[in-house]
Amino acid sequence: MQFEEKKWFEGKPGTKESFAIRMGEMPNGLPYLLPVMVLSGSEDGPTFFVNAAMHGDEILGTESVRQAWKRINVAEMKGRAVMIPMANVAGVGTRTRRNVLEMYPGPHDMNRVFPGNPKGIMTERIANLIAERFIGPADFVFDIHCASVGGEWLPYVHVPTEADGVSARVIAESTRLGRAWGAPMIYPGNIHGSLVGEAYKQGKIAGSVEFGVANFSTRPERIWGRTGVINLFQEMGMLPGEPEYELEQEQFTVKSMSKIITDRGGFLHERAKAGDRVSEGDTLALMMSLDGEEIATFEAPHDGVVARRNTMGVVGTGDIIAYVAEVV
Numbered sequence: 001m002q003f004e005e006k007k008w009f010e011g012k013p014g015t016k017e018s019f020a021i022r023m024g025e026m027p028n029g030l031p032y033l034l035p036v037m038v039l040s041g042s043e044d045g046p047t048f049f050v051n052a053a054m055h056g057d058e059i060l061g062t063e064s065v066r067q068a069w070k071r072i073n074v075a076e077m078k079g080r081a082v083m084i085p086m087a088n089v090a091g092v093g094t095r096t097r098r099n100v101l102e103m104y105p106g107p108h109d110m111n112r113v114f115p116g117n118p119k120g121i122m123t124e125r126i127a128n129l130i131a132e133r134f135i136g137p138a139d140f141v142f143d144i145h146c147a148s149v150g151g152e153w154l155p156y157v158h159v160p161t162e163a164d165g166v167s168a169r170v171i172a173e174s175t176r177l178g179r180a181w182g183a184p185m186i187y188p189g190n191i192h193g194s195l196v197g198e199a200y201k202q203g204k205i206a207g208s209v210e211f212g213v214a215n216f217s218t219r220p221e222r223i224w225g226r227t228g229v230i231n232l233f234q235e236m237g238m239l240p241g242e243p244e245y246e247l248e249q250e251q252f253t254v255k256s257m258s259k260i261i262t263d264r265g266g267f268l269h270e271r272a273k274a275g276d277r278v279s280e281g282d283t284l285a286l287m288m289s290l291d292g293e294e295i296a297t298f299e300a301p302h303d304g305v306v307a308r309r310n311t312m313g314v315v316g317t318g319d320i321i322a323y324v325a326e327v328v
C-alpha cells in the first residue's frame with residue numbers, strides 16, 4: 001500500500017518507495033503523517049533531497065514531485081532522490097500557507113523557522129526533521145514554491161550569494177543547479193530561517209524555485225514543474241540526457257528588486273503582466289474608486305522586468321502591487 005506508516009525507507013537499488021513518517025497526532029487524535037517518495041537508482045551516486053509544499057497552498061510543487069516520481073525510470077538512475085511532496089500536510093488539506101491546526105505561538109511560516117525544534121510546535125518539528133534527516137545526508141537540496149495567494153511571479157530560482165556565508169564552490173555549483181531548472185529569472189539571495197538557508201549552513205549545493213499561483217495548477221505548469229525536477233537530476237548526472245527547457249526570453253539575473261506598495265485601497269486594473277519588459281515611468285496598474293474615479297497610478301520606478309504582479313481585483317492600503325526587477 002502506498003504511504004504506509006514507516007520509520008524510514010529501505011532504499012534497495014532500482015526501486016520506488018512511498019511511505020509516511022508519523023509526526024504525532026492531530027487535535028482529533030488521528031495520526032499526523034508526513035509523506036515521503038523515494039527513487040533509488042540502480043547504480044550508486046549522489047543523494048538529492050527535493051522538498052515541496054511547505055506552504056500548504058503551493059500545490060504545484062506537489063504535482064512536480066509526484067509526476068517526476070511516476071515518470072522517472074529508476075533502472076537508468078544513479079544515486080537516490082528523496083522527496084517530500086507536501087511538507088505542510090495540514091496546510092495542503094486546508095489550502096492555506098500555514099498549518100492552521102497549530103495554536104499559539106503559531107501558526108508559523110515553515111520557511112522562516114529552520115533549523116526548527118524537535119520539541120516545538122508541529123511546523124518546527126517538521127522543519128527540524130527536514131534539517132537533520134533529509135538535508136543532513138543529502139549532497140544536493142532543492143525546494144519548490146509558488147506565489148502566495150494574490151500574486152503571480154515570473155518563474156525564478158534563488159541562488160546563494162557571498163552574504164549567505166557559503167564558499168565560492170557552493171555559489172557556483174548552486175547557480176549551475178538553479179539554472180538547470182529552466183526558469184527565466186535568476187534571483188540571487190536567500191531568506192533568513194529558510195530550508196535552503198539551512199542547506200547552505202550545512203555546506204550543501206542548493207536552490208529553490210518559485211512559479212505559478214497558489215492553490216491551482218494548469219497542465220503546462222504541471223509539465224513545466226516535473227520537467228524542472230528531471231532537469232535537476234540530469235544536471236547533477238543522476239539521469240541520462242541534458243536539461244530541456246524553452247524560454248520566451250533569455251535567462252537573466254536580478255540586480256535589485258523594487259517593491260511597489262499602495263497607500264490607497266480600491267479596484268485594481270492591471271496594465272502589465274509578470275515577465276513584461278518595462279521602462280521607467282511605464283504604467284503597471286491603475287487604482288479605481290468605487291464610484292469610478294482613477295485614484296492612483298502605479299509606474300515602473302526604473303527600467304526592468306515585471307517580476308510579480310498582484311492578481312487580486314481589489315486591494316487594500318499597504319498591499320503590494322508589483323515587484324520590478326532591475327536586470328544585471
Ligand SMILES: [Zn+2]
Pocket residue numbers: 054055058144145146
Ligand atoms: Zn512558498
